[in-house]
Amino acid sequence: MCGAKCFAQEHGTTPANPARAPVDELTPWLLDEDRQLRGIPFSEVILDATGKHVLAVDLKNETDQYVIKQISAACDEIMKRMNAPDSVIQHTPRINEVSGHFEDTLGELLNSAPGLSCDFPQTAENRLMRSGYPDLRIVDIASKRIFYLDPKLYATGSRDSTFRTFYFEPKITTNKVRDDAVHFIVGFEHEPRGKNGLWKFTRWDLVDLARFKVKLKAEFQGSNRDMYRPEAIVARSAK
Template sequence: MNLSPASACPDTPEKADTAQLIRILLAQDLGTRKFPFSEVIHSATGKQVLPLSKENSAHAVLLEKVNAAARATVVKLNAQDSPVRKLRRINEASRYFEDGILEYLNAEDDITCEIPKNAKGNEQRSGYPDLLITHTAADGTVTRAYLDPKLFEEKSRSSSLRTFYYEPREHTNKIQYDALHLLIGISHDGNNQAWTFTGWEICDLSHFHVRLKAEFQASNKDLYRPNIIKSTGKKP
């Protein structure tokens, strides 16, 4: 009896599910759709992204303190002996801005700043967001804000290349509170290893939109496996 390829090798339920999922993902055209960041956060964490209002006195105070901390950090990291000038890549300087802003905010009486804890209760540096700021007003009102420092070269301010991403994961979720979500973009002149930081902009992410980049990916560990490698060679 002759069998067609389809009947000779029927799909397992797992393969059928994979094929269906791939077709669904492709049909969504995810690369062109935009999603409200506030809805992404709420769907992934159950927490609200609160809008920043300068009419809210607690928000105004928090914004003023963040600006002051940014100003002090920029001055420090623009100094001739700045540790940033020893770095090979400007992206490595983000950590210094995180630490500087954290230090200056913690010097304030009514504000604390910390590395956010993940769902397991552990401080976690990697991933969005980088800092958690808590302001306690005289009447006991508590205002929280997540702050994410980013660096950008002045001339690339309008670039369309990806510079921000958020990857929701249950066990490493760092968003544990309803809070403001702020991004502080620090600009620099692009003078390699002699960078001068020229200013900053604080963005309210409550009305921010993001795109989902769906990609099939693998690591070197996945690629260079005995069952995949068919030929090797060494430099003579």
């Protein structure tokens, strides 16, 4: 989206050489590291992709104070539950498979909080889709103010890592950001899985994304279906 804008501004909507395909113009531009899109305000990405505004938290606002208090209580409770030896996640070997339990439990806890409703956001086609940003949609019933919440799990020692952990892919039909809203990330830190096979979560942080900045990573993709076309296979095993 932003990449297309910058590319169009620099190259125009029509390639300088009509004989060259658009990809011939785009690829050298992507290879120029000095032109990589970095430090893009997430709020601008959301506005351009969805037409919706990212609202900043107002710590003096009673509604925001209340919602933060309820999210905080839910985070404390979920850490207590997940750290219990008999928790369902203690039988889950991969941390990636644990995140779904956090989403489900946070949603249940927040939906039961007085004055709040919480559910999984629906797409532009009014379909429920668990994958993609954001994971949860919270509504303060009295004010109708909306908050998006996206839980993240990260290992102790990786807090300052530059490895990509946040993704937002602009789409039209599967867009789940359909409101002007406050956008939160809640990060849960966990220790490496112990010799006893148990997960232990040690802290959480609630982050306001109003001033969050992202960068664009452009890549060319292909599926197995794209690769393993019968006409492209030149040799195969006997069986």
